[in-house]
Amino acid sequence: MGNLIQIELYKVFKRTRSYIGFIAIIIITLVAQVAMLWEGKEMHSFLTKNLTDAFYMQGNLLNGYLMTYIVLNFLWVHVPLLIVIVTGDLFSGESHGGTFRLILSRPVSRFQLVTAKFLAALTYTFILIVIFVIVSLGFGILLFGKGDLMVIFNTINIIPENDIMWRFLLAFSYGFLGMVTVAALSLLLSSLTNNSLGPILSTMAIIILFTLITSFDFSIFKIIKPFIFTNYLDSWQLLFTLEVNVAHLIKDAVILLFHILVFYTTTLVYFNKKDILT
Amino acid sequence: MLYMDKQVIIAVNNLSKRLKKIQAVNDLSFTVEKGDIYGFLGPNGSGKSTTIRMMLSLLKPGSGSITIFGLPLRDHKLKILKQVGAFIEKPDFYEYLSAYKNLEILLKYSGLKAEKNRIIETLDLVGLSKRSASKVKTFSKGMKQRLGIAQALLHDPQLLVLDEPVNGLDPSGMKDIRELICYLNKEKGKTIILSSHNLHEIESIANRMLIINNGEKIVEGKVSKLLRKHSYCTRFRVNDVKKAKKDLQNGDIILTKIEIDDNDLRVFCQHEEIPEINSFLVGKGILVESIKTENSLEDYFLTLT
Numbered sequence: 001m002g003n004l005i006q007i008e009l010y011k012v013f014k015r016t017r018s019y020i021g022f023i024a025i026i027i028i029t030l031v032a033q034v035a036m037l038w039e040g041k042e043m044h045s046f047l048t049k050n051l052t053d054a055f056y057m058q059g060n061l062l063n064g065y066l067m068t069y070i071v072l073n074f075l076w077v078h079v080p081l082l083i084v085i086v087t088g089d090l091f092s093g094e095s096h097g098g099t100f101r102l103i104l105s106r107p108v109s110r111f112q113l114v115t116a117k118f119l120a121a122l123t124y125t126f127i128l129i130v131i132f133v134i135v136s137l138g139f140g141i142l143l144f145g146k147g148d149l150m151v152i153f154n155t156i157n158i159i160p161e162n163d164i165m166w167r168f169l170l171a172f173s174y175g176f177l178g179m180v181t182v183a184a185l186s187l188l189l190s191s192l193t194n195n196s197l198g199p200i201l202s203t204m205a206i207i208i209l210f211t212l213i214t215s216f217d218f219s220i221f222k223i224i225k226p227f228i229f230t231n232y233l234d235s236w237q238l239l240f241t242l243e244v245n246v247a248h249l250i251k252d253a254v255i256l257l258f259h260i261l262v263f264y265t266t267t268l269v270y271f272n273k274k275d276i277l278t
Numbered sequence: 279m280l281y282m283d284k285q286v287i288i289a290v291n292n293l294s295k296r297l298k299k300i301q302a303v304n305d306l307s308f309t310v311e312k313g314d315i316y317g318f319l320g321p322n323g324s325g326k327s328t329t330i331r332m333m334l335s336l337l338k339p340g341s342g343s344i345t346i347f348g349l350p351l352r353d354h355k356l357k358i359l360k361q362v363g364a365f366i367e368k369p370d371f372y373e374y375l376s377a378y379k380n381l382e383i384l385l386k387y388s389g390l391k392a393e394k395n396r397i398i399e400t401l402d403l404v405g406l407s408k409r410s411a412s413k414v415k416t417f418s419k420g421m422k423q424r425l426g427i428a429q430a431l432l433h434d435p436q437l438l439v440l441d442e443p444v445n446g447l448d449p450s451g452m453k454d455i456r457e458l459i460c461y462l463n464k465e466k467g468k469t470i471i472l473s474s475h476n477l478h479e480i481e482s483i484a485n486r487m488l489i490i491n492n493g494e495k496i497v498e499g500k501v502s503k504l505l506r507k508h509s510y511c512t513r514f515r516v517n518d519v520k521k522a523k524k525d526l527q528n529g530d531i532i533l534t535k536i537e538i539d540d541n542d543l544r545v546f547c548q549h550e551e552i553p554e555i556n557s558f559l560v561g562k563g564i565l566v567e568s569i570k571t572e573n574s575l576e577d578y579f580l581t582l583t
Contacts, residue, residue, distance in 0.1 A: 098370030099372060103387055105359065107359040107388060108387050109356060275297075277331075
């Protein structure tokens with residue numbers, strides 16, 4: 001099994017497209033932070049104008065932690081695309097290239113192959129998230145320094161500087177879980193088709209559609225929202241409230257885990273029966 | 279599994295497979311014996327590749343059974359595939375990797391250590407050792423074909439399943455691969471299934487063969503026996519084709535068919551009748567410049583399918 005994972009990872013990291021995600025996430029995060037450095041103070045004053053009329057604010061509120069929080073908010077929308085560029089091709093690329101014939105006419109179990117590909121996708125996602133952590137948090141602190149984190153989520157939450165880091169680490173871990181769900185969905189779609197572009201586009205289309213459903217408060221959508229995984233992708237924000245609702249966070253994490261399990265099992269069952277015709 | 283005194287390597291029984299609306303293979307049964315070079319013939323879409331893919335577990339049989347090395351394929355897939363090397367239809371590889379790296383990966387998929395010597399020796403066997411470091415995307419079709427054969431041989435399997443292995447090769451390459459197949463069979467004792475459209479290839483190197491059409495078995499047996507039943511087409515180059523044809527038609531030798539083709543007379547006859555026809559023509563004052571047997575199996579194949 002270890003051998004198969006090693007081969008899958010070798011194939012992933014030998015392809016140029018695998019590095020697009022890494023480069024993109026570094027560039028996007030740095031560009032966002034440099035832009036904040038340039039005009040962040042004016043933006044922050046504008047956003048907190050109403051608050052400064054009532055409160056006296058002291059210290060460095062435009063700090064690395066706030067930058068990381070802002071970057072986290074808008075990047076979780078783009079990170080799935082960077083992940084599915086690689087994971088969406090793991091099965092369909094082999095089908096399209098005819099290489100499944102080479103692999104599966106050898107003593108390789110389909111169960112092990114699906115699992116190896118799933119674990120390779122998981123590893124790639126983990127590396128991407130680690131780079132995201134290093135660049136957003138590392139460069140954020142380097143450029144803006146440290147300070148208390150002020151987050152407006154339901155209410156004004158001012159989290160002391162010495163109480164922040166564990167929240168970010170858990171937020172990134174939860175974000176990783178969300179991105180693994182996206183990767184698992186793209187793997188499932190990848191196993192269904194023989195062309196590389198289809199699973200990438202269809203995963204993104206599903207995420208966009210689900211996000212739209214999650215965003216609108218129509219009564220018809222309210223019924224289906226609990227069954228849509230995108231509804232749980234941004235639950236990491238719960239970590240940036242003064243009293244973290246742990247039970248809610250765990251429940252959402254379990255729902256994401258359940259989705260991962262369903263996507264993985266469906267891939268396994270389908271691929272095990274699949275006729276290799278390419 | 280032993281039938282008579284021969285060891286049966288592959289036994290296919292009542293195999294059927296439907297692909298969408300097409301009955302690709304229908305109640306097909308055949309056996310391949312140890313040491314065979316087994317020719318697998320049939321026109322395009324006859325079900326050859328579907329059968330081969332089922333033998334390699336790439337397709338699930340609709341019904342019927344496949345037994346390889348005496349073990350049912352359905353229950354012992356991984357054990358069986360350890361001893362099978364396959365080249366299926368066209369050589370597809372990881373184009374962004376070198377020939378060496380492709381073979382290294384495939385050796386690991388076979389559960390074996392990626393020994394450098396083994397990879398280089400196999401590449402050397404197909405004449406690609408000098409290009410081992412080149413990426414496959416830089417290879418010509420013929421080179422990919424050779425690499426396809428190399429990957430089938432890589433793990434030293436007992437059984438080789440080769441589907442159109444000389445496609446895209448130049449004449450010298452074809453000769454090399456045919457010689458290699460004969461060498462692997464005679465010297466290394468490998469059992470080989472050879473699916474090919476090149477009927478001369480089957481005729482020249484296979485000892486047993488199966489002809490299928492529309493997914494059904496047409497005939498199976500020893501190549502020599504099957505051909506003995508069939509009239510050879512023999513081309514006589516003579517100085518007067520019209521007279522030769524007339525004389526032969528009026529003569530005592532019973533012939534299936536006589537045709538004129540430019541300066542040649544195409545005569546369909548049994549192999550042992552050729553000297554008799556030659557003497558007859560010479561006796562009638564016709565100058566016979568050359569005698570050439572052609573397309574024997576091809577005609578036989580066309581007659582059957």
